[in-house]
Amino acid sequence: MSTTILTRLSAFANGISLPIEAVPDPVFAGCMLGDGVAIDPSNGALYAPCDAEVLQVHAAQHACILQLASGARILLHIGIDTVLLKGEGFSPKVKAGDFVQSGQVLIEFDKTVLERHEKPVIIVLVIENGDEFCIPWRAEPAQVVVGDALLDVAPAAATSPPITDCLGDSSEDEIATGWAVVRHAGGMHARPCALLAHALKPFLATVTIEAHGKSANARSATAMMGLALAEGDEVAISTSGKNAGDSLEAAMLALETPSAAHEAAAPAA
Numbered sequence: 001m002s003t004t005i006l007t008r009l010s011a012f013a014n015g016i017s018l019p020i021e022a023v024p025d026p027v028f029a030g031c032m033l034g035d036g037v038a039i040d041p042s043n044g045a046l047y048a049p050c051d052a053e054v055l056q057v058h059a060a061q062h063a064c065i066l067q068l069a070s071g072a073r074i075l076l077h078i079g080i081d082t083v084l085l086k087g088e089g090f091s092p093k094v095k096a097g098d099f100v101q102s103g104q105v106l107i108e109f110d111k112t113v114l115e116r117h118e119k120p121v122i123i124v125l126v127i128e129n130g131d132e133f134c135i136p137w138r139a140e141p142a143q144v145v146v147g148d149a150l151l152d153v154a155p156a157a158a159t160s161p162p163i164t165d166c167l168g169d170s171s172e173d174e175i176a177t178g179w180a181v182v183r184h185a186g187g188m189h190a191r192p193c194a195l196l197a198h199a200l201k202p203f204l205a206t207v208t209i210e211a212h213g214k215s216a217n218a219r220s221a222t223a224m225m226g227l228a229l230a231e232g233d234e235v236a237i238s239t240s241g242k243n244a245g246d247s248l249e250a251a252m253l254a255l256e257t258p259s260a261a262h263e264a265a266a267p268a269a
Contacts, residue, residue, distance in 0.1 A: 005070055005154060005155065006136070006153070007072065007152065007153045008050070009150050010050065010103070010148055010149055010150055011145060011146050011147060011150050012039065012048070012076060012125055012150075013039040013041040013043075013046060013123050014041060014042045014144070014145050015039045015041040015042040015043075017039050017142055017150060018037070018038040018122070018141055019037065019141060020035060020038060023038050024120050024122070025080045027195065028077075028080075028126065031130075032194040032195065032198045033194040034075070034126035034128050034129075034221075035126065035127055035134070036124060036125045036151075037124075038125070039122070039123050040121070040122055041121065041122070041123055044108055044110055045108050046076055046105070046109070047105055047146045048066065048100040048106055049066075049076075049125065050068060051069070051099075051100070051101050052066035052069075053066065053067045053099050054095065054096055054097065054099075054106075055067050055222065056096055056222070058225065060086055060087050060090070060186070060189070061087040061090035061091070062087075062109075063077040063078065063189070063190060063225075064107065065128065065225070066100070070155065072127060073128040075125070075128050075222075076107075076123065076124070077123065077124045077190055078107060078114075079109075079119045079122065079123075080122065081119055082119050083186035084185060085113070085114075085117060090107060090110075091108045091109070093108065103146055127153060128220075128221050129222075130156075131156070132155065132156055134154060134156045135152065135154075136154050138152070139151065174240065174245065175238070175239070176238075176240075176245045176247070177236070177238045177248070178236075180234070180255040180256050181233070181234050181235075181256060182230065182231055182232065182234075182235065182256075183255070183256045183258045184255075187228070187229050187230040187233070195254055196218055197219045200219055200250055200251060202250075203247040204241055205239045205240060205243050205244040206240050207219065207237065207238075207251050208238045208239075209235050210235060210236040211234070211236070212227065212233075214226075214227055218237075218251055239251070
């Protein structure tokens, strides 16, 4: 009899925990990047919610991605539209490849800088590979301090079959390629990556984005953020499998349609 492996995540900031739906951004609140939780922080520090490896620290220093021993990937994102600050007010204390312990400081930030630029001061945690992992338990919203139990992450009971296993008809050999220019302010940060993945959900084709000598799965926010694409960058898009042509058009549209800057709204206390 198999045993479900749970990973307990603790509070990643001091403050008030909030449901993901309370985040003042439709992409996060709508779980386009994945399910999770948020904290309205009382001080300017982001802490590791568990022992993990640092996969990425965003070039704008406002976000990082951790990988748990179980394989779950979590995105920790400070503020909304803070990528546009280009690092102002943020001071990362870790780098890609580091192994961190629960409660270790990941990024320090100046709340007054975010407030001056009218950016909501809220920290969001989402499970980036939510097709493979789920949240079977989470604590009720409350005042929290670093180390308090916040939620559990476990392998999903049933995951969707790999895309390559779904292509069983005559269209499985369809291939389409094209080009696009990134039109999103701040480049391909969390919101545009989520919108791209969401645009591709209706289709089964494999979609790969290539730029700067690197390539990434367009359906993975982690992989796309790793390309560090800036506004104005030209990318090559290759699709293969069922609906390859439709997938190509959807990817081009998602890359070239600017996502509007979020109108700041204070998180609920």
